[in-house]
Amino acid sequence: MTTVEIFVGIFDGFRITATVTALGLLFAVPFALIFGVAQYLTKGAAHLAVTAVIEFWRSSAVIILLFVFYYVLPVIGIQLPAITVAAMVLGLNAGGYGSQAVRAGLQSLDRGQFEAAAALGLPRGHILALIELPQALTRMAPTFINQFIQLIKGTALVSLVTLTDMTFRAKEIAELEYNPVGVYTSLLLAYFVVCYPVTVFGRWVEQRSGGRKGLTNEF
Amino acid sequence: MNFDFAFAASTVPTILGVIGTTIGVAVLSCAGASILGFSFEIARRAGSVPGYLMRFAIDFIRSTPVLAWLYFLYFVLPHWGVTLPALVVGILGLSIYFSGYLAEVFKAGIDAIPKGQAEAAKALGLNRIDVVSFVLAPQMLRNVAAPVGNHFVSILKATPYLAVIAVPEMLGSALDIASNTYRYAEPLTVVGIVFLVLALAIAQGVNMLERKLLGPTNR
Numbered sequence: 297m298t299t300v301e302i303f304v305g306i307f308d309g310f311r312i313t314a315t316v317t318a319l320g321l322l323f324a325v326p327f328a329l330i331f332g333v334a335q336y337l338t339k340g341a342a343h344l345a346v347t348a349v350i351e352f353w354r355s356s357a358v359i360i361l362l363f364v365f366y367y368v369l370p371v372i373g374i375q376l377p378a379i380t381v382a383a384m385v386l387g388l389n390a391g392g393y394g395s396q397a398v399r400a401g402l403q404s405l406d407r408g409q410f411e412a413a414a415a416l417g418l419p420r421g422h423i424l425a426l427i428e429l430p431q432a433l434t435r436m437a438p439t440f441i442n443q444f445i446q447l448i449k450g451t452a453l454v455s456l457v458t459l460t461d462m463t464f465r466a467k468e469i470a471e472l473e474y475n476p477v478g479v480y481t482s483l484l485l486a487y488f489v490v491c492y493p494v495t496v497f498g499r500w501v502e503q504r505s506g507g508r509k510g511l512t513n514e515f
Numbered sequence: 516m517n518f519d520f521a522f523a524a525s526t527v528p529t530i531l532g533v534i535g536t537t538i539g540v541a542v543l544s545c546a547g548a549s550i551l552g553f554s555f556e557i558a559r560r561a562g563s564v565p566g567y568l569m570r571f572a573i574d575f576i577r578s579t580p581v582l583a584w585l586y587f588l589y590f591v592l593p594h595w596g597v598t599l600p601a602l603v604v605g606i607l608g609l610s611i612y613f614s615g616y617l618a619e620v621f622k623a624g625i626d627a628i629p630k631g632q633a634e635a636a637k638a639l640g641l642n643r644i645d646v647v648s649f650v651l652a653p654q655m656l657r658n659v660a661a662p663v664g665n666h667f668v669s670i671l672k673a674t675p676y677l678a679v680i681a682v683p684e685m686l687g688s689a690l691d692i693a694s695n696t697y698r699y700a701e702p703l704t705v706v707g708i709v710f711l712v713l714a715l716a717i718a719q720g721v722n723m724l725e726r727k728l729l730g731p732t733n734r
Binding site for chain 1: 517518574575577578579580581582583584586587590591593594595671672673674675676678679686690693699700703704706707710711714715718
């Protein structure tokens with residue numbers, strides 16, 4: 297096999313990589329929005345409960361969560377396809393990080409935004425949906441894009457629970473013929489080809505929002 | 516098959532027995548990633564050809580999964596005649612993967628120093644080396660301490676990836692128990708809880724450090 301054939305062979309797995317990423321987003325986006333807003337609005341015991349759920353998903357090692365759910369769910373009688381378990385674990389882990397960006401975005405808004413809207417008589421729900429969230433989410437856009445890249449890269453884990461993503465394909469090809477340099481360089485390149493456009497897009501978004509400064513100090 | 520709590524408890528000593536490996540790997544990888552990341556950032560600041568090459572290298576590292584790096588080093592280095600213990604390969608892999616993020620931390624840490632600091636030091640007659648080591652470096656270290664601490668937690672949570680290249684850390688020893696006894700749920704749940712507690716405790720420590728560094732006098 298030439299290096300090009302190896303690369304194409306690895307890219308066969310892109311379908312699974314993309315599917316897990318997309319399914320993961322279905323878990324990550326709602327989780328980040330609901331729990332981020334809930335952590336921002338709640339107080340007392342409810343706040344602690346919301347924080348505990350977020351910290352469980354955010355502070356655990358994602359590879360361990362994947363193994364735990366993959367092996368423990370069947371024991372307690374829940375049979376799910378590997379791809380669902382993987383998408384759920386990767387998605388909720390990413391969602392845990394995302395929720396912190398949502399909360400931080402909401403907290404960073406000027407208090408006057410809320411006060412002005414309340415003075416105009418808008419109900420709390422409308423203030424959140426029409427005034428606070430649009431500004432918070434725009435402000436945190438670069439962070440969300442970084443977390444999206446983390447999610448794509450995280451899908452490499454699904455190769456450990458027998459899904460034939462790009463990493464799994466690389467290991468299959470590595471068993472067929474001895475060419476570690478070709479196989480694993482192609483694997484790194486395959487992820488680079490997928491993630492780099494997102495990185496460039498993220499940088500463009502960041503520049504547009506004026507968050508990036510030039511190099512200043514001489515070091 | 517039910518969840519056997521007695522068996523779960525019996526796996527705790529074995530898993531906790533290698534907690535030192537996990538923490539040691541995390542500390543060494545964090546040191547390695549900081550040294551690499553700082554060097555990359557300095558090279559990136561140099562501008563012209565090395566600057567652009569470094570910018571690309573950092574983007575490449577940030578666009579590729581840690582699992583792919585571990586496989587690459589584990590299978591390609593022996594092919595090039597470099598045979599290292601799996602533990603060293605793992606530390607090297609984590610150092611390279613996280614160097615891309617640490618480079619961004621150092622960039623932000625350097626950019627945050629007001630430009631006037633270097634100008635004032637130069638005006639006082641300090642030479643370039645003195646400006647860097649006595650004026651810029653101490654301020655940068657204070658700026659980066661908290662973010663490096665946060666990345667230390669991320670690195671800690673990435674150490675179980677080393678199980679895939681047969682490093683005997685906590686996830687690896689849990690999987691060993693599982694494959695010897697055909698009981699996966701118990702050891703994996705134990706390692707999951709141990710990791711969650713460890714990560715939360717260290718994150719708490721980093722938060723305290725952050726508060727101390729950014730206390731009422733600074734900023």
